[in-house]
Amino acid sequence: MQVKECHTLEEARQEIDKVDEQIVKLIALRNDYIKQIARFKKSVEEIKADDRIEDVINRVRAQAIELDLNPNLINDLYVRMIDAMVESEIAAFENAQRY
Numbered sequence: 001m002q003v004k005e006c007h008t009l010e011e012a013r014q015e016i017d018k019v020d021e022q023i024v025k026l027i028a029l030r031n032d033y034i035k036q037i038a039r040f041k042k043s044v045e046e047i048k049a050d051d052r053i054e055d056v057i058n059r060v061r062a063q064a065i066e067l068d069l070n071p072n073l074i075n076d077l078y079v080r081m082i083d084a085m086v087e088s089e090i091a092a093f094e095n096a097q098r099y
Contacts (some may be wrong), residue, residue, distance in 0.1 A: 027081065030081075034085045034088060035088060035089065035092045038089045038090075038093040038096060039096060041089075041093055044090055044093065044094075047086060047089050047093060053086075056078065056082065057078055057079065057082075060074050060078050061074055
C-alpha cells in the first residue's frame with residue numbers, strides 16, 4: 001500500500017473518504033460471500049462456526065501487527081462485523097429452508 005502525500009487537510013480528508021468508500025464496498029462484498037456460504041451449511045449451529053471465527057480473528061490480528069496497526073482495533077472491528085454477518089447468514093439459511 002502506498003500512501004499519497006497530502007498537502008492540505010482537505011486533501012487528506014478526501015483521501016480518507018476514498019479509503020472509507022473502498023472499505024464499505026469490501027465489507028459488502030464479504031457479506032455477499034457470507035450469504036452464499038449459507039447454502040453449504042446444514043444447520044444454524046454449523047453457521048456459528050467458532051473455530052472458523054477464531055481462525056479469522058487470529059489471521060487478521062496477525063495481519064494488523066504486520067501492518068503496524070493496533071491488533072485490538074482490528075479484533076474489535078472483526079468481532080462486531082462477524083457477529084452481524086453471522087446473523088445475516090442465519091437469516092439467509094432460514095430463508096433458503098423455507099423454499
